[in-house]
Amino acid sequence: MGYMPKERFKVIPSVYLVLIKDNKILLSRRHNTGYFDGNYSFPAGHLDGNETLKKAMVRETKEEIGVLLDQADLELIHTMNRRIPDNERVDFFFTAKKWQGEPKIMESDKCDDLSWFEFNNLPKNIIPYIKQAIDSFLNNIIYSEREGRES
Numbered sequence: 001m002g003y004m005p006k007e008r009f010k011v012i013p014s015v016y017l018v019l020i021k022d023n024k025i026l027l028s029r030r031h032n033t034g035y036f037d038g039n040y041s042f043p044a045g046h047l048d049g050n051e052t053l054k055k056a057m058v059r060e061t062k063e064e065i066g067v068l069l070d071q072a073d074l075e076l077i078h079t080m081n082r083r084i085p086d087n088e089r090v091d092f093f094f095t096a097k098k099w100q101g102e103p104k105i106m107e108s109d110k111c112d113d114l115s116w117f118e119f120n121n122l123p124k125n126i127i128p129y130i131k132q133a134i135d136s137f138l139n140n141i142i143y144s145e146r147e148g149r150e151s
Helices: 053-065 128-138
Strands: 012-018 024-030 044-046 074-084 087-096 111-118 143-147
Touching (some): 012 024, 012 053, 012 128, 024 053, 053 074, 053 087, 074 128, 087 128, 128 143
Parallel strands (some): 012 087, 074 143
Antiparallel strands (some): 012 044, 024 111, 074 087
16 A cells, blocks of 8 residues: 555635725625625635735735735735634735725625725624734734634
8 A cells, every 4th residue: 555645734725905095994895695794804815726825815806896906015914813613714914005996896796885994983793803803903913813603
């Protein structure tokens, strides 16, 4: 019998875009996705494979909100490790100091609101781990963890 390498543990990497202007943050409300619908998150997505985190962020941003980003303008501001019952995830939150175009809903089948919110007046219906990420980067915490079902 030949040597069989042990199957390596896998995590699911995701990227999230944190756009801030005039002390407001851009949030998108999930719709019709089967995951936290009616709650706010960031424009986000999974890696397709054969792409870097920054490439994935540029691609997802164009697909979801029609905004063009330059990889050189992306800055990683928070990383979160989430353990939920069926999988483990590592979430990378990027911000950009500049971008081209005005954010607009490009995938109306998955998003029914895209709005700028003041930090002191955020909507109550933010996905819990997204709220944790916001609280973290506002306090210059670059890494956090989360466990549980409602992640």
